[in-house]
Amino acid sequence: MEHPYLFFVKLFEMIGLGHFAHEYPHVVYSWVVMALLMIAGAVASKNITMVPAKMQNLFEVMISGIEEFMVENTGEEGRWLLPLAATVFIYVFVGNLIGLVPGFFPPTASINTTLSCALVVVVFTHIIGIKYHGVKYIKHFLGPVWWMSPLIFMIEIIGHLARILSLTFRLFGNMMGHEIVLAILFALAGAFFAPLPIMALGIFVSFVQAFVFFLLSIIYFTGAMEHAH
Amino acid sequence: MEAEALKFFVACVTAAGFGIAIAAFGCGIGQGLGLKAAVEGIARNPESSGKVTVTMLIGLAMIESLCIYALVVALILIYASPMATTVTDLLTK
Numbered sequence: 001m002e003h004p005y006l007f008f009v010k011l012f013e014m015i016g017l018g019h020f021a022h023e024y025p026h027v028v029y030s031w032v033v034m035a036l037l038m039i040a041g042a043v044a045s046k047n048i049t050m051v052p053a054k055m056q057n058l059f060e061v062m063i064s065g066i067e068e069f070m071v072e073n074t075g076e077e078g079r080w081l082l083p084l085a086a087t088v089f090i091y092v093f094v095g096n097l098i099g100l101v102p103g104f105f106p107p108t109a110s111i112n113t114t115l116s117c118a119l120v121v122v123v124f125t126h127i128i129g130i131k132y133h134g135v136k137y138i139k140h141f142l143g144p145v146w147w148m149s150p151l152i153f154m155i156e157i158i159g160h161l162a163r164i165l166s167l168t169f170r171l172f173g174n175m176m177g178h179e180i181v182l183a184i185l186f187a188l189a190g191a192f193f194a195p196l197p198i199m200a201l202g203i204f205v206s207f208v209q210a211f212v213f214f215l216l217s218i219i220y221f222t223g224a225m226e227h228a229h
Numbered sequence: 230m231e232a233e234a235l236k237f238f239v240a241c242v243t244a245a246g247f248g249i250a251i252a253a254f255g256c257g258i259g260q261g262l263g264l265k266a267a268v269e270g271i272a273r274n275p276e277s278s279g280k281v282t283v284t285m286l287i288g289l290a291m292i293e294s295l296c297i298y299a300l301v302v303a304l305i306l307i308y309a310s311p312m313a314t315t316v317t318d319l320l321t322k
Contacts, residue, residue: 166294173297176304212290 026110096206118167252299
């Protein structure tokens with residue numbers, strides 16, 4: 001697959017870091033997403049008023065929507081998870097979306113980015129479990145009856161590893177598949193605007209995949225917080 | 230050596246083609262069944278259409294992810310099979 005034309009990679013070439021930017025475009029574009037989100041957050045929180053203006057209004061709608069949905073699913077005791085869960089959702093969503101801008105590469109189309117997000121979520125699940133239950137967290141892995149414990153322990157460990165794999169590959173596969181379809185359609189019939197319907201589908205897929213990642217994260221957090229069977 | 234590598238590559242690509250086709254077949258049936266139940270639920274109780282739609286979309290994304298796993302395996306077979314470097318050398322010489 002040939003290298004598409006990427007704006008920020010060219011920018012890095014101009015300041016001399018071309019080799020780094022060509023090898024790791026997903027790192028460069030994850031920096032772009034981070035810069036975008038930090039600038040948007042700074043602009044929105046500059047003059048906070050009781051009757052919100054435009055940018056603050058948009059952020060309030062988004063954050064309160066995410067918070068209500070989260071508390072509906074995790075209950076009141078899960079409210080403190082909002083910063084991590086909302087960050088995961090907004091980062092993955094914006095990361096997916098900038099792939100639709102011509103000349104940009106979505107950082108989530110690389111398995112490194114998605115694996116890092118999945119690892120953070122799953123490790124945090126275990127931290128929540130240990131924080132809430134202490135040593136008795138191991139009971140979550142042992143099943144309902146004591147004489148089946150070794151077998152159930154193995155199955156639960158494999159299940160947790162499968163969570164990391166499934167989160168990673170779901171997001172990576174969707175974004176990479178989208179990029180590949182766009183590249184092929186562009187090569188085949190680019191002059192006839194053939195990639196356009198796929199880009200319209202891409203907006204929908206970006207939102208749904210970010211939402212599914214967020215939903216699965218809060219389900220795993222809830223599962224670690226509640227009592228064992 | 231090159232003939233063997235090329236035969237292996239052809240076998241890999243054929244397997245990738247059949248693999249993703251069978252995965253799409255199963256995924257289509259699964260999502261169709263989910264969609265059928267969602268539409269029946271909405272027809273029975275139009276007021277619940279919001280919740281039913283959200284649940285249906287989440288279910289469809291979960292089933293889709295199984296097809297995506299098969300797609301990733303197909304991509305590995307085509308682009309990252311063990312004989313990939315030998316075949317690309319052959320094709321670019």
